[in-house]
Amino acid sequence: MEYEAVIGMEVHVEINTKSKVFCACSTHFSAPANTNVCPICLGMPGVLPVLNREMVNKSVAAGLALNCTISRWSKLDRKNYFYPDMAKNYQISQYDLPLCSNGHLDIEVDGQPKSIGITRAHMEEDTARNTHTLGGGQSGVDFNRSGVPLLEIVTEPDLRSAQDAYAYLTALKQILQYLDVSDCNMEEGSLRAEANISVRPKGASVFGTKTEVKNVASFSGVMKAIEYEIKRQVELIESGGAVEQETRGWDPDRGITFTQRKKESAHDYRYFPEPDLVPVVVDAAWEQRIRESLPELPLPRKHRFMEQYGLSDYDANVLTGTQAMADYFEAAVQADADAKKTANWIMGDLQALLTEAKADISACNVTPACLAEMIRMINDNTISGKIAKEVLAEMFVSGKSPKQIVEEKGLVQITDASAIEGIVRQVLADNPQQVEQFKAGKDRVVGFLVGQVMKASRGKANPEKVNEILRNELAK
Amino acid sequence: MTAWHEKTAHEIRNAVRARHVSAAEVAESYLNRIAAVDPKVDSYTQVWADFARAQAARVDEKIARGEDAGRLAGVPIGIKEVICTKQGHTTCSSRILEGYQSPHDATIIRKLEAEGAVFLGKLNMDEFAMGSSTENSAIKTTRNPWNLRCVPGGSSGGSAAAVAADLCAFSLGSDTGGSIRQPACLCGCVGIKPTYGRVSRYGLVAFASSLDQIGPLTKDVEDAALALNVLCGKDAMDATSANLPVPDFTQALTGDIRGLRIGMPVECFTESLGAEMREKVLSAIEVLKGQGAEVVEVSLPTLDYALAVYYIICTAEASANLARFDGVRYGFRHPAAGDVREMYVKTKTAAFGPEVRRRIMLGTYVLSSGYYDAYYLKAQKVRRLIKEDFDRAFTKCDIIVTPTSPTPAFEFGAKTADPLEMYLSDIYTISTNLATLPGISVPCGLCASGLPAGVQFMAKPFDEATLLRVAHCYEKNSGITLGKAPIA
Numbered sequence: 001m002e003y004e005a006v007i008g009m010e011v012h013v014e015i016n017t018k019s020k021v022f023c024a025c026s027t028h029f030s031a032p033a034n035t036n037v038c039p040i041c042l043g044m045p046g047v048l049p050v051l052n053r054e055m056v057n058k059s060v061a062a063g064l065a066l067n068c069t070i071s072r073w074s075k076l077d078r079k080n081y082f083y084p085d086m087a088k089n090y091q092i093s094q095y096d097l098p099l100c101s102n103g104h105l106d107i108e109v110d111g112q113p114k115s116i117g118i119t120r121a122h123m124e125e126d127t128a129r130n131t132h133t134l135g136g137g138q139s140g141v142d143f144n145r146s147g148v149p150l151l152e153i154v155t156e157p158d159l160r161s162a163q164d165a166y167a168y169l170t171a172l173k174q175i176l177q178y179l180d181v182s183d184c185n186m187e188e189g190s191l192r193a194e195a196n197i198s199v200r201p202k203g204a205s206v207f208g209t210k211t212e213v214k215n216v217a218s219f220s221g222v223m224k225a226i227e228y229e230i231k232r233q234v235e236l237i238e239s240g241g242a243v244e245q246e247t248r249g250w251d252p253d254r255g256i257t258f259t260q261r262k263k264e265s266a267h268d269y270r271y272f273p274e275p276d277l278v279p280v281v282v283d284a285a286w287e288q289r290i291r292e293s294l295p296e297l298p299l300p301r302k303h304r305f306m307e308q309y310g311l312s313d314y315d316a317n318v319l320t321g322t323q324a325m326a327d328y329f330e331a332a333v334q335a336d337a338d339a340k341k342t343a344n345w346i347m348g349d350l351q352a353l354l355t356e357a358k359a360d361i362s363a364c365n366v367t368p369a370c371l372a373e374m375i376r377m378i379n380d381n382t383i384s385g386k387i388a389k390e391v392l393a394e395m396f397v398s399g400k401s402p403k404q405i406v407e408e409k410g411l412v413q414i415t416d417a418s419a420i421e422g423i424v425r426q427v428l429a430d431n432p433q434q435v436e437q438f439k440a441g442k443d444r445v446v447g448f449l450v451g452q453v454m455k456a457s458r459g460k461a462n463p464e465k466v467n468e469i470l471r472n473e474l475a476k
Numbered sequence: 477m478t479a480w481h482e483k484t485a486h487e488i489r490n491a492v493r494a495r496h497v498s499a500a501e502v503a504e505s506y507l508n509r510i511a512a513v514d515p516k517v518d519s520y521t522q523v524w525a526d527f528a529r530a531q532a533a534r535v536d537e538k539i540a541r542g543e544d545a546g547r548l549a550g551v552p553i554g555i556k557e558v559i560c561t562k563q564g565h566t567t568c569s570s571r572i573l574e575g576y577q578s579p580h581d582a583t584i585i586r587k588l589e590a591e592g593a594v595f596l597g598k599l600n601m602d603e604f605a606m607g608s609s610t611e612n613s614a615i616k617t618t619r620n621p622w623n624l625r626c627v628p629g630g631s632s633g634g635s636a637a638a639v640a641a642d643l644c645a646f647s648l649g650s651d652t653g654g655s656i657r658q659p660a661c662l663c664g665c666v667g668i669k670p671t672y673g674r675v676s677r678y679g680l681v682a683f684a685s686s687l688d689q690i691g692p693l694t695k696d697v698e699d700a701a702l703a704l705n706v707l708c709g710k711d712a713m714d715a716t717s718a719n720l721p722v723p724d725f726t727q728a729l730t731g732d733i734r735g736l737r738i739g740m741p742v743e744c745f746t747e748s749l750g751a752e753m754r755e756k757v758l759s760a761i762e763v764l765k766g767q768g769a770e771v772v773e774v775s776l777p778t779l780d781y782a783l784a785v786y787y788i789i790c791t792a793e794a795s796a797n798l799a800r801f802d803g804v805r806y807g808f809r810h811p812a813a814g815d816v817r818e819m820y821v822k823t824k825t826a827a828f829g830p831e832v833r834r835r836i837m838l839g840t841y842v843l844s845s846g847y848y849d850a851y852y853l854k855a856q857k858v859r860r861l862i863k864e865d866f867d868r869a870f871t872k873c874d875i876i877v878t879p880t881s882p883t884p885a886f887e888f889g890a891k892t893a894d895p896l897e898m899y900l901s902d903i904y905t906i907s908t909n910l911a912t913l914p915g916i917s918v919p920c921g922l923c924a925s926g927l928p929a930g931v932q933f934m935a936k937p938f939d940e941a942t943l944l945r946v947a948h949c950y951e952k953n954s955g956i957t958l959g960k961a962p963i964a
Contacts, residue, residue, distance in 0.1 A: 039580050043800045045573065045681040046560040046582060050715045078796050080843070082820055089799030141804070270843035272852060275685035275793055277715050 002202040003237075005230045006210075007159035007195055009168060012150050013182040014126065014190040015058045021125050021149035022049030022092065029129075029144035030188075041147035043087030048276050051076070055149045056099070058181040059123050060282060060290045062151055063100025065175050065297055066118045070287050074099045076123070076274040081267050084139070085128040087146050095271040098122035099280060105155075105175070106299055107167045111313065116168050117156030123280075124150045151181070157196070157207065162226040169193055169219050174298045178323045186218055193222050198243065199233045208233070209243040213257055216250045225250040229257050301326055309339035318347050324362035331368035337375040345371060349389055353396045365399035366392065374402035386459050387411050415462045420453070420469050423461065427452045428473060438474055446470065480505035482960075485551045485645040485699040486726075492550035492592075495539060499532035499550030503594050506552045510596065510643050516624060516963055518616050519638040521557055522564045523597040528552065531594045538592070546592030547706055553588065554599045554644035556635050557615075559690065560679040561585055563595065568681050569613040570603045572801045572808045572827035582679020583711045584648070584690055591706050596644050599634030603829045604798065605655055605683045607631050608901035611892055612831045620663060621961035622927050626885035629659030629901075635693045636663035640961045646694040646703055650680055652687045653786055654880075654905025657917035660693050661880035661930030664919045664958045666947070667693045668700045669905075671937045672912035673718035675704075676711030682797040684790035685716075687909040697918065697948040701725035704940060720938055728941035729948040734768030736946065739873030741776045744904060749879060752923055757879045760920045760931040763954050764877075764946065774869040774876065778861045782907040783899060785862065788842050788855035789910075795839030798832065834895065859910050866911040866934075875946050876934040878904045880917040884927035904932055914940045918947045921956045928958055 020027055023040035040047045063070050077095040103118035126148040131140045153172065159165050173184040173191060184191040193216060198208035213229055216222045233243050248257040296304075298320045305316040305326070320326045325346070332342045346361075350371070354361060374391055377383050383391060383406055394405045406412055414420060427449060428435055434445045446467075453466045480488065480502045491497045507525050514520050532552075538545040555561060557569045560578040567573040581589075589595075602612035610618045610633025618633045620626040621641040628637040632649030636659035639647050649656040651669035660667025668691045675690045682688060692703035705726065710719040738761060745754060765771055803809030803823035810826050813819035828836070842851035869876060882903055891898040908915035914937070917930040931950070935943035 039578075042805060044579060044806070045566065045568070045576070045800070046578065046580070046679045048678050048714050048716075050713065080796055080799065082799065082802065084802075084804045084816060087800065087805075088796075089802055090796045268845045270795075270840065270845070270848075272792060272796070272843055272848075275716075276682075 001238075003199045003230075003234045004202045005160055005226070006157045006198050006200060006207055007161075007165055007226060008157040009155045009159065009165060010194045010196070011153045011169070011172060012192040013153065013176055013184060015055055015149040015151055016180070016182050017052055017054045017058065017149055019052060020147035021052050021055050021123070022147055025147065027148050029142075029148055031144055033140070033142040034144065036144045037146070041087060042143055043089075043146075049092060049274075051277055051280065052149065055123060056280060056282065057290060058179070059099050059121065059151050060287060061179050061294060062153075062176060062181050063103065063121050064287070064291055064294060065179055066100065066103040066105050066121060066153070068100035068103030068118055068121060070282055071097060071099055071101065071280075072283065073097070073279055073281055075279045076277045077271045078274050080270040083127070084141055085130050085146075087128060087143060091125060091127065092274055092277070093124035093152075094122035099282070105168065105171055107164075107171045108299075109161075109163050109167045114164065114167075116158045116164075119154045119156055121151055121153045124152060126150050162223040162230070165195060165226050166219055166223045169222060171298070174321065178295055178298055193219075195222060195226055195229075197226055197229045197233070199230055199237065208237075209245050211243065211245065211257075212247045213250055214247055214260065217252070221250060221252055224252075224255060225257055228255060232257065295323060298326075305329075309333065309343075311339065311343055315343045315347065319343060322361070324360060328361050328364070328368050332372045332375075335369045335372035337372035338379065341375050341378075342371065345375060345392070349392050350396075353393065357396075365397065366395045370395055370401050377402055377406065381413055381415060381462060382406065383411055383413050384459065384463060386454075386463075387413065390459070411460060413462050414457055414460045415465055417465065417469060420457075420461050420465050421473070423453055423456050424466070424469050424473050427456060435474065446474070479509075481509040481642045483645070484695045485548065486702050488551050488645055489547070489549055489702070492535065492539070493545060497550075499535035499539075499545075499592075499594060500529065502550050503528050503532040503552050503596075506596055506644060513641055513963060514643055516619065517621055517637050517641045517643065518618050519599055519628075519634040519641065519643055520554065520597050521567070521569065521600050521615050521634065524564055524595055527563050528594050528596050531589070535592045535594065546590065547702070548588060549592035550594060551592070551645045552594045552596050554596050554635060554638045554647040555585070556632055556647070556649050557598050557601050558605050558650050558681045558683075559585065559648055560681065561595070561598070564598055566598075566681065567615065568604045569601045569615045570828065570832070571614045572823070573806075574808060576807050578679075580679060583676040583713055584707050585679060587706055599632075599638055599647055601634055602631035602655075603832050604681070604794070605631040605650055605652055605688075606794070606831050606835055608654070608658055608898050609886075609888075609891065610634060610659070611888065612829055614829055617888070620885045620927075621963045622664060623885065623925075624964060625887050626927065627662070627888055629662035629881070629885065631655040632659050632667070632693060636660050636665055636667065639663065639665045639693045639695060641963055642960070646692050646699050648690060649693050650683075650688055650690050651905075651909065652684050652689075652790060653909050654902035656691045656693060657905050657915055657930070657932060658881050658902055661917045661919075661932075662885040662928065664922075664928030664930075664961065665693055665695060666697055666700050666916065666918055666951075667691065668704065668916040668940070668943075669908060669914060670704060670708060670940055671718070671914045672909070673716055674914070674938065674940065675707045676709070676714040676717045678711055678713040682793075684793040685797060686793060687786075687790055689909070697916075697944060697951050698726065698729060700916065701729055701944045701948070704944075708940075718938065723941050725941060725944050728945045730945060731949050731952060732768075733764060733946055733949045736769045736875060736942070737873040738764050738769045738771045738946075739774035739869055739876040740771060741774050741779065741869065741876060741878060743776050743779045744878040749882065753879050753882065753929060756920045756923075756929045757877065757931050760950060760954065761877055763950055767949055767953055769946075772873050774872050776862075776865045776869060776907070778858060778865050779907055781858050782862055782910055783903060785855045785858045786902075786906040786910060787838065787899065788851050789859060791835045791839030792843050792852050793839070795836045795843065798828075798836055801827075831895070862907055863911045866907075866913060870936045874935070874939075874942055878932045878934070880904060880930035880932040884923045884925060884929055908934050913937055914943050916943055916947045918951055919956065919958050920954065922958060
């Protein structure tokens with residue numbers, strides 16, 4: 001029998017406000033343990049939460065970018081459960097009236113468009129972090145993360161494969177980064193994804209029993225975990241078994257999911273409205289202000305790049321990967337550089353330099369204007385493409401303009417025929433064996449000889465001219 | 477000449493500012509009184525003698541330098557154990573917070589200190605403000621200064637007893653269902669619960685967040701107005717505090733209540749109200765009539781449900797509010813716990829008293845899946861109906877008058893066996909909290925038993941000015957002076 005998977009995602013993202021969601025503490029939770037804390041995020045007796053307005057702004061921005069309806073009136077609720085990482089033993093969250101609901105995120109999988117329903121996106125606070133590495137049977141709790149703002153984004157069960165899930169997560173991350181609402185760093189835990197997975201015979205209208213896979217540390221991990229889980233469930237059903245509703249973990253080393261919590265021990269969270277906070281009222285004017293401040297989002301921008309600059313789907317996709325990258329590209333093109341060539345330089349050599357330096361394009365020494373200038377210098381034959389690589393590497397380190405580097409290092413291309421002829425003659429004189437071989441019909445040695453000429457000119461000779469002159473000389 | 481501890485807060489404030497007496501002398505007078513009398517009353521859980529002397533000295537220095545020493549210059553006050561202070565301990569009269577030192581002052585503590593108040597120490601209460609007799613304190617038994625065999629009421633029993641026995645000029649209490657007004661009534665002093673949102677709750681250890689409100693217990697209505705002038709106002713640290721202007725409440729005490737409409741809810745004057753209490757409250761109403769007020773009958777038909785609604789909402793909120801006392805970060809932790817779950821269970825079982833445990837369990841139950849709609853949600857809906865009843869009543873009147881408590885102070889142990897009997901002590905006060913209204917209890921004479929009785933006035937939300945005007949007019953014209961409590 002053929003099966004299809006039904007997948008829904010729950011994603012928690014840390015919103016990058018300066019201060020925590022209910023107190024004035026810094027959100028930098030990687031500081032030394034328990035230094036960014038106060039009586040409020042420690043849950044001391046007598047304290048009260050006050051909602052960070054910037055959290056609402058950023059959450060509304062995310063909701064609008066996900067095509068959600070923004071609630072005119074929403075509230076916060078208490079979610080009750082006991083755990084030592086919970087300062088108050090309840091988490092302030094949103095239950096039945098989330099800030100954002102009924103949205104969708106358009107993604108592309110293998111070039112095919114697909115719309116993923118967003119059930120809701122709601123505000124809540126993060127918990128502290130427990131550590132069990134103190135020795136002597138002691139456990140520690142670091143409250144720096146307690147009260148860091150979180151937005152929980154829940155999809156409809158609209159995903160059908162691991163590839164769908166991967167495309168969804170990538171698109172979501174891209175959007176949230178474009179909006180500057182989260183850095184979405186999965187390794188640091190600022191984005192946490194959980195997948196609800198079930199399988200059913202293809203074409204069936206009812207859902208199968210789902211499992212929830214948690215604690216996966218990367219997008220590719222999520223993809224592998226989903227692939228594994230689909231296979232496991234199908235094999236289970238095929239062999240006459242039944243899927244049990246449960247929470248499963250992911251073991252990246254063994255590449256398997258495993259049982260973490262059975263359904264029977266599911267919590268009763270006893271949600272009720274948070275009496276210490278007033279309702280969140282986002283009026284039409286407030287929503288409109290945020291809507292107007294939204295940047296162009298990745299997918300529309302990609303399509304514009306394809307249309308406006310004639311880029312391929314692939315190139316446009318890469319260049320709109322981050323807002324910084326896309327802004328950089330457009331700035332360079334606006335500084336009068338050829339779009340296609342600019343794309344190639346950014347995606348090729350510049351990206352290689354950035355990757356090696358573990359740097360982001362937003363902090364790159366090479367300004368878009370300098371890159372554009374360099375590309376123009378190639379076009380007007382001031383430097384060769386090969387020299388340009390050298391120039392770019394130098395720009396990347398020093399931040400100098402390409403013109404200055406070319407002048408300082410004497411890298412201007414040699415196009416003067418007589419100068420090139422001199423070098424060619426010298427090379428032919430130095431390599432009589434190869435000249436013999438050429439005359440014996442071995443055409444391939446031309447490449448070697450061109451290389452020697454380029455080397456002798458320290459790369460500055462115009463390659464086309466070298467080829468032409470060399471062939472003329474050999475023909476003599 | 478009367479001793480300083482017998483005077484009111486406004487008399488002390490005026491005398492200190494006029495340099496007729498030093499803040500230090502006044503503080504000393506109270507400290508001596510506490511040393512002499514409090515062993516019989518047991519209202520204080522902590523006395524901060526050195527701290528109070530230092531505060532008084534600072535007030536005197538300010539006055540010596542010719543600076544403004546504040547609206548409460550040199551006024552010695554006592555603070556309920558449930559209000560956070562950096563000084564001393566904040567225990568909520570519970571074993572679970574034994575020795576707990578708060579890292580922060582409540583907003584109102586900072587305000588009072590800025591206005592020159594002198595803090596004598598902390599006052600006993602029912603554990604986590606749950607109770608009506610202060611018998612639920614894990615620290616000590618506070619006695620009623622009018623009869624030491626009787627309870628002072630609760631939960632602000634220490635705050636009421638201290639004012640009645642001249643152990644402070646005024647005290648701070650908190651009121652969730654009557655916890656300021658009922659003990660004020662039982663101890664023969666004035667107690668006001670301001671409108672929900674009038675006074676910052678930041679630094680008040682929460683019992684039921686949507687009902688809790690801080691207020692003063694005072695020797696007279698003028699002192700209540702004086703205290704509210706300092707206590708009220710928006711606080712950025714409390715999202716539920718109201719951003720409304722605070723009038724000078726002492727200016728509201730004009731003595732003129734002509735034309736004001738006084739509403740008598742028929743439901744509060746039925747057969748179930750004892751004859752003595754009824755007679756006292758009715759004569760209070762006659763006094764107001766004599767001053768030109770008009771008396772109208774009003775109806776609050778949903779009042780019957782107030783007690784049930786209250787015990788669902790307050791316990792639900794309490795079950796979450798008290799969850800944080802788990803032994804992880806502060807307070808008591810049971811030493812014999814093997815794992816985390818056992819630590820929670822043993823800690824809470826050992827360190828919460830029976831009434832607190834009962835309310836946590838009740839609250840957990842009414843919020844549980846399958847019961848939420850039938851209890852918590854239904855209670856919230858009825859709460860709305862009660863509020864609407866009051867809104868309707870206040871279209872016909874400016875003030876509503878009821879007894880404060882159905883009975884005067886009772887003997888120790890009289891109601892401890894039956895929690896429901898104890899809960900009925902607050903039958904007249906809890907609806908005020910449910911409807912977020914301001915309410916005040918003013919003494920209206922002594923019963924035949926020699927114990928004080930009190931009349932309660934309620935006003936529209938944020939109309940403390942009218943509330944105080946009526947209370948003050950009644951106090952001045954009732955012809956009643958209780959005299960001093962015998963402390964015997």
